[in-house]
Amino acid sequence: MKKLHRITLPAILLFLFVFCPASLFAVIRYVTPTGAGTKDGSSWANASDDLQAMINASSQGDLIYVAVGTYKPRRLANDVNTISVNNRYCAFVLKPKVDIYGGFDPANGITNINNRILPGSGNGSILSGNLGDVNSMADNAYHVVIAAANDTPTDFYITRLDGFIIHEGHASATSNAITVNGQTIARSQGGGIYLSNVSGLYIQNCWKRATGPVVVAGCICT
Secondary structure (H helix, E strand, O other): OOOOOOOOOHHHHHHHHHHHHHHHHHHHEEEEEOOOOOOOOOOOOEEOHHHHHHHOOOOOOEEEEEEEEOOOEEEOOOOOEEEEEOOEEEOOOOOOOOOOEEEEEHHOOEEOOOOOOOOOOOEEEEEEOOOOOOOOOOOHHHHHHHHOOOOHHHHHHOEEEEEEEEEEEEEOOOOOOOOOOOOEEEOOOOOOOOEOOOOOOOOEEEEEEEEEEEEOOEEOOO
């Protein structure tokens, strides 16, 4: 007679934790320009209107889906928990292993990641540094997007920023750098995207337009 082996719940959970991809446990957060419902980001019906807050709330392996429309940074790059509207030091600060996808249009049924409105195909998701007076660049954000690794450059390996127009950053200053995740961020470079101590970040399906010295198609990498 064959002996039956009982598989306990803790053993099953251990197997799932060790052998299953992190994507199975990923939390998806949702962002629209004006938000909806409770604005906790738990669904399109309760979408947040604060992209950086959703980045802050995310853990490694989580995803953020961003609807079409324009988003401007309103949290300080060196203190992402502090809102400071129209402050040039604001930027969208990425987090390692948190993937951000733009181009969704839930109002028109476009909610599939493989069927998004990408740059060049319509009015997509825009990350804009045009703060304050929209007719002047003098008060635009120094950087629209910042990725800075506190530990090793590979912290950002295969992190994705996908499906955005990134524009109207204005890296116009020559002094008074800020510190983000232990890295010095100069205000004279990387108006669109500033990468510091970062390796393996995937920037896909993105268009970039901003001022300041241009390295690697609009990014300044240090």
